[in-house]
Amino acid sequence: MNSATSALQMQNPVPSNVNYEYVLEVTNARKEFPGVVALDNVSLRIRPGTVHALMGENGAGKSTLMKIIAGIYQPDQGEIRLRGEAVKLDNPLTAQEAGIAMIHQELLLMDHMTVAENIWIRREPKNAFGLVNHQAMSDMTQELFERLNIRNIDPEAPISELSVANRQMVEIAKAVSFNSDVLIMDEPTSAITENEVEHLFEIIRELRGRGIGIVYITHKMNELFEIADEFSIFRDGCYIGTHLSSDVTRDDIIQMMVGRELTQMFPKEEVDIGETVIEVKNLTLNGVFENVSFNVRAGEIFGIAGLVGSGRSNVAEALFGVTPADSGTITLDGKQVRISSPQEAIKLGMAFLTEDRKDTGCFLSLDIQENIQIAVLQDKYSTAGFVNEKQLECDSLAMSKVLRVKTPDMHECIENLSGGNQQKVLIARWLMTHPKILILDEPTRGIDVGAKSEIHALISKLAHKGVAIIMISSEMPEVLGMSDRVMVMHEGHVTGILDRQEASQVKIMELASQ
Structure with missing residues (x-):
């Protein structure tokens, strides 16, 4: 046991009602996507009754690991132990039932449903006839809000009428309602005000006091020092180290996050x-x-x-x-x-290569040539309503060769190309506009x-x-x-x-x- 762990045990002793040192342990987790090793033998240990912050640049592997813990991704190798027992988290429902709740950065609430319906979906209280007891569900929601000191949110209000901050509070209440032992928060303060952040921290401290292990992903240094007991640094899909937040400075953390050569x-x-x-x-x-x-x-x-x-x-x-x-x-x-x-x-x-080639870049059902020519079809190759198809095909082919797009021919569906070749096709599209x-x-x-x-x-x-x-x-x-x-x-x-x-x-x- 290292000195950091010993010090943390003195600060936050394991609650007397548990018989395990770590509520969650991940050992040697590896996850590989085509062309990318997202996680490379990463380990993480979370003690009950603590807030454990994950730090690292975009793409460091933090969210990938959290999605493995939440059952969204399956690791290629590695072991997960929950309350000291090895578990296999096949899907989000399995993880939820095992006692793991996750609040995603992109809120996953359903706008057309009420606050109460969102919180208790699939767990609605029923009356004697097997129908949803809406009054009981509303009362349960109000009870939950009072416990978390959440005010001014009507359990019967549609989610669509709530502010982003109040939606965040509903997500937190929903996660807490599962009585989970592990709560994952991914950038929970990204869209809320300073006063709302302080309220969130009060809730986190209350949950920590009940023995819940909280995993907190953030890019904000001040939050780490205010709310976290310890933190782990990830870099390029690798685990760098774990430290008590009281043992390091802001500069130390930045150095650990970026410490590599170009x-x-x-x-x-x-x-x-x-x-x-x-x-x-x-x-x-x-x-x-x-x-x-x-x-x-x-x-x-x-x-x-x-x-x-x-x-x-x-x-x-x-x-x-x-x-x-x-x-x-x-x-x-x-x-x-x-x-x-x-x-x-x-x-x-002007030309604009968007961030998400799948959703806002490629027309996945069209072929390479159609994807390349779509930005210039009406203006540069049209005369009196007629398209000079021969010249357009010739220039599209020439541009794909310049960019070395790997494809059998120009009529290959872009969906069948690798990510790199899809990106080259999109760049070719915009270069055609000069x-x-x-x-x-x-x-x-x-x-x-x-x-x-x-x-x-x-x-x-x-x-x-x-x-x-x-x-x-x-x-x-x-x-x-x-x-x-x-x-x-x-x-x-x-x-x-x-x-x-x-x-x-x-x-x-x-x-x-x-």
């Missing part, structure tokens, strides 16, 4: 940076981001970094007209413009190392040709390896813009977690 897979070329192509001033989307200002020059790769909920992708969507900003100005080549739709953005010389400004949101997410290197090389070549590139990425080495400047965001605000020479993983993490 590799040579970022073929960044030194190019002559030209004049300003796009200038953004005080761009604001109410409730999402505020007063965002920056400029990008010809040939520049402008990186945007930030943690989950920072507003990075929302800024990109506002620039491209997907969700137009409420206020602020956008100036292209010295002329102020208003972009209210993606069609207008394309006409102005953009002046290329916005790339997570350009290499979920693809293998070889495809990443090819895409990085392509980005550098485009910059060399004078394209102004805005690149959003959750991968710190990618941001640092490819960017001329890096803008860092935190909770909808710009916290700093760093030149390539001064940018470092530690500085970015400090700005991203203020």
